[in-house]
Amino acid sequence: MQLKRVVLERLMRYHRFLSQTTKIKPIQTITSAQIAEALDIDPTQVRKDFGAIGLMGIGRVGYQVEDVCCAIRQVMGFDHENAAVLIGVGQLGGALLTYPGFEKYGLMIEAVFDSDPAKVGRRKAGYTIRSTRTLKQYIRNYNIRLAILCTPVEVSQTLTDRLTSTGIKAIWNFTPTSLNVPADVLVRNEHISLGLSEIAYHLK
Amino acid sequence: MQLKRVVLERLMRYHRFLSQTTKIKPIQTITSAQIAEALDIDPTQVRKDFGAIGLMGIGRVGYQVEDVCCAIRQVMGFDHENAAVLIGVGQLGGALLTYPGFEKYGLMIEAVFDSDPAKVGRRKAGYTIRSTRTLKQYIRNYNIRLAILCTPVEVSQTLTDRLTSTGIKAIWNFTPTSLNVPADVLVRNEHISLGLSEIAYHLK
DNA sequence: GATGATGTGTGAAATATATCACGATTGATT
DNA sequence: AATCAATCGTGATATATTTCACACATCATC
Known part of the structure; x- marks a missing residue:
C-alpha cells in the first residue's frame, strides 16, 4: 500500500536521527524505545512504521541500524536520482x-x-x-x-x-x-x- | 480550547486564499463551498473551522470576507508584534x-x-x-x-x-x-x- | 538448559479527524 | 406573504491515526 504522508515524515525523522547518532557514536542496533524517546514518539508507532516498510526487529535486541537506514532510503527512493x-x-x-x-x-x-x-x-x-x-x-x-x-x-x-x-x-x-x-x-x-x-x- | 495544528494550517490557507482573491476582485461575501472548492477541502470542514474561531455565516449568503480575515488574523495573533x-x-x-x-x-x-x-x-x-x-x-x-x-x-x-x-x-x-x-x-x-x-x- | 528480563509484532481500544445528513435560516421569486 | 433554493450549524457516522495490552521471541545469567 501507498505510504501516507505522516508515515513518510516519521521515516525521515528516524533516518535523520539514526544518521546523526551513528555519526557521533557507531552502534549496531537500536530499540524502538530508544528512537521513540529521542524523537518523542510512541514506541509502538516506531515498530508499526518499521513493519510497514518490511523491517523486522529481533526480540530483546531491537533493529539493525544499518538495515533501517537502508530500508528507509530505499523505500523513499533516495538512491534513485x-x-x-x-x-x-x-x-x-x-x-x-x-x-x-x-x-x-x-x-x-x-x-x-x-x-x-x-x-x-x-x-x-x-x-x-x-x-x-x-x-x-x-x-x-x-x-x-x-x-x-x-x-x-x-x-x-x-x-x-x-x-x-x-x-x-x-x-x-x-x-x-x-x-x-x-x-x-x-x-x-x-x-x-x-x-x-x-x-x-x-x-x- | 486550544486549536490544533491542522486547524491552524487550514486557517492560514483560508486567509491566504481570501487575501489573494479579494486583491484580484473585491467581494463582500463568500460561501464555504467556494472556499472548499478552491482549496480542495470539504465544505463542512470549512464551516467547522470557522465555527471554531467564533465565526457565524448567514444562511443563503455565506461569510463576510472581511470578518473572516479579521477573525483569523486575530486568533492567530498576527496583529500582535x-x-x-x-x-x-x-x-x-x-x-x-x-x-x-x-x-x-x-x-x-x-x-x-x-x-x-x-x-x-x-x-x-x-x-x-x-x-x-x-x-x-x-x-x-x-x-x-x-x-x-x-x-x-x-x-x-x-x-x-x-x-x-x-x-x-x-x-x-x-x-x-x-x-x-x-x-x-x-x-x-x-x-x-x-x-x-x-x-x-x-x-x- | 531453565529462568527472567527486555524487546518485538500485532489485534483491540481509544483518540483524533473528516465527512455525511439533515433541520434551521435566509434571500430571491412569484 | 408563501414558496423555493441555497447555505449554514451541528449531531451522527465514518475514517484515520495513535496508543494500549499482551503473546511470543531472544539473549543473559545461573
Whole structure:
C-alpha cells in the first residue's frame, strides 16, 4: 500500500536521527524505545512504521541500524536520482542552489531559469541562468520530472501551467500560494508562513 | 480550547486564499463551498473551522470576507508584534532576512547573530551582525521571545540550550536536526528534507 | 538448559479527524 | 406573504491515526 504522508515524515525523522547518532557514536542496533524517546514518539508507532516498510526487529535486541537506514532510503527512493530544474533565482532560489544536502536524497538540480532578462545569461552557484522561454524545450529534451518553483506569486500559476503542459510529474512550490494542477501532478508546498502561524499562535 | 495544528494550517490557507482573491476582485461575501472548492477541502470542514474561531455565516449568503480575515488574523495573533532574533547568517539566514512577508504576520527581526568572528560586525540586509556571545544578554535586555535558528547542525543544540536558559518561548528551527527543549518551549521545525522526501517517494 | 528480563509484532481500544445528513435560516421569486 | 433554493450549524457516522495490552521471541545469567 501507498505510504501516507505522516508515515513518510516519521521515516525521515528516524533516518535523520539514526544518521546523526551513528555519526557521533557507531552502534549496531537500536530499540524502538530508544528512537521513540529521542524523537518523542510512541514506541509502538516506531515498530508499526518499521513493519510497514518490511523491517523486522529481533526480540530483546531491537533493529539493525544499518538495515533501517537502508530500508528507509530505499523505500523513499533516495538512491534513485531525480533530475530537477529550479525556476526563479531570487534570494530563496539562490539559497536553495547552494544547499548542500540535496544530493544525499538523490536530487540533482540540472538547470536554473528566470524570467528576468537582466538575470538571464548570468551565472549563479555554478549555473548559467536560462530564460524561462526555453523551459519547455529543456524539460522535454532532458526528460525532467521535477520543478522547484521559487518565483514571485504573480507568475507562479502561469509557470505552473507551462510546467504541467510539459508533462512534469512534481512541483516543489516555495511560492506562498496554492497551485492548480492536474490530478497526476504532485505539488508539495513549502509555505514558510504556515510555520510562522503556528509560532504566532503559540506566542499570543 | 486550544486549536490544533491542522486547524491552524487550514486557517492560514483560508486567509491566504481570501487575501489573494479579494486583491484580484473585491467581494463582500463568500460561501464555504467556494472556499472548499478552491482549496480542495470539504465544505463542512470549512464551516467547522470557522465555527471554531467564533465565526457565524448567514444562511443563503455565506461569510463576510472581511470578518473572516479579521477573525483569523486575530486568533492567530498576527496583529500582535513578535520581536525575534535570527541566529546564523548563512545563505538561508540571509534569505530569511530579506523575506518581505514577515511583518504581515507581526514578526519583527530585531537583531541577527553569528558565531563566525569573520562575520561579526559586518552588515547584512540592514542589520549589523552581532556575536553569539552577546546573545543571552540581548535576549534578556530586550525581552525577546522568539529565536530563528539557521546555524549549522553541529552547533544547533548548544545554541538551543543557551536560548532556553534565557527563557525564550519559541524556536523556529531551520536546521535539519531535532532539538531538545523544555516542555514549555515551542519548537517549529522547518526541515526542507521532509518535503523532499515526499517528492522523492512520489517520483519513485 | 531453565529462568527472567527486555524487546518485538500485532489485534483491540481509544483518540483524533473528516465527512455525511439533515433541520434551521435566509434571500430571491412569484 | 408563501414558496423555493441555497447555505449554514451541528449531531451522527465514518475514517484515520495513535496508543494500549499482551503473546511470543531472544539473549543473559545461573
